[in-house]
Amino acid sequence: MSFLPYFYIPIYTFEKMKDKEGIIQAIYTIVKLIPYGRATSYGAIAKAIGYPNMSRMVGRIMGESSSADIPAYRVVNSQGILSAKAAFGNNDEMQKRLEEEGIVIRNDRICNWRTVFWNPIEEIRIEDL
Secondary structure (H helix, E strand, O other): OOOOOOHOOOOHHHHHHOHHHHHHHHHHHHHHHHOOOOOHHHHHHHOOOOOOHHHHHHHHHHHHHHOOOOOOOHHHOOEOOOOOOHOOOOOOOOHHHHHHHOOOOOOOEEOOOHHHHHOHHHHHHHOOO
């Protein structure tokens, strides 16, 4: 297993990242790599694509995602709180999907956040791309 050093993430070149569609595709690429039974934060994705101060933008893009192959429900805030659960139409849908993957939620928070947290900068492998 070979892991990418930080400077290899963003996945896309700087030129492509300048346009909005390139940023959206970079976010979707990262989100598709989140393993079953794990979750990450908006901020971790923002850092992984090279925009560490753009976690709100990541959240907005996740809220607008309607594609079934984008597991947006696996992206929560930095404390493991299900802050965007209303984006799933049914307030319980996000929690339901996470619990189906074995993630324990109490009071809209992932209980074992440190264990469940998937850090794309540390965990994306070259063979995943």
